[in-house]
Amino acid sequence: MENESAQKGPASSPRPRRRGRLLLIVGMAATVVTAAVLVPLLLLKEEKREPRSLLIPEGWRSSQVYAAVDKELGVTPGTTGKTARTAHLKLPRAARGNPEGYLFPATYPVDEKTTPASLLSYMVNTAGKNFGSTPAAYRQVVIASIVQAEADTVEDMGKVARVIDNRLTRGMPLQMDSTLNYALKRSTLDTTHADTKIDTPYNTYERTGLPPTPIGNPGRQAMDATLKPPPGDWLYFVTVAPGDTRFTASYAEQRKNVEEFNANRKGASKNGG
Secondary structure, X not given: OHHHHHHOOOOOOHHHHHHHHHHHHHHHHHHHHXXXXXXXXXXXXXXXXXXXXXXXXXXXXXXHHHHHXXXXXXXXXXXXXXXXXXXXXXXXXXXXXXXXXOOOOOEEEEOOOOOHHHHHHHHHHHHHHHHOOOHHHHHHHHHHHHHHHHOOOHHHHHHHHHHHHHHHHHOOOOOOHHHHHHHOOOOOOOOOOOHXXXXXXXXXXXXXXXXOOOOOOOOHHHXXXXXXXXOOOXXXXXXXXXXXXXXXXXXXXXXXXXXXXXXXXXXXXXXXX
């Protein structure tokens, strides 16, 4: 706008007009230089753009994975969940189209070309390479998902897996709170008597054997513990306090440990924990 005003000076004043032309030339030169500098800077910014990634933690349920993918890709909530039902993922036949347990926990690269379908396929294919897709492998994934949910530490995973094996061998119900939590779509340490009576195939208090599907997506450590649990006669366990999980073959001892757990929970509630 300033350059146009300079060109419209009075006809009787030739020198200001020449100044106007000089300003116009200088202005154009400045514009050219600025553009020449800006373009490389923009290119450099694009080249230095930090790569995006999505972290899927061990033990997340499929619903949590779907929500994280929706958010990362900026799609409408629910999009990835719908995609999971139509994407023709390479799942084990035993999964019956349900990707739970096969959305492998890892950090996945994300770019402008990533879609919910491509990301889910990446996860499922990675799980297939790590776990296998035979009926026996699927069964181990179901167990590993319970191990992942129940073990307080990595060191406890093997013992939890052994408890599950021992109970299955004896025909005892697993009585795992984690399977009830999955059925009730929650995560809590407090299980009521009423909870143990709900009608669902995931009620391992009422039903023997394994639940029909994994209850989350286990990591490699949980699967390793499931495949090679340490020897032991344990049938019960309870995490009395963080870092203090007690395993036993004695029901009487388990009752005492549970009483201590309940006392700790009441104390934590009174203190606002």
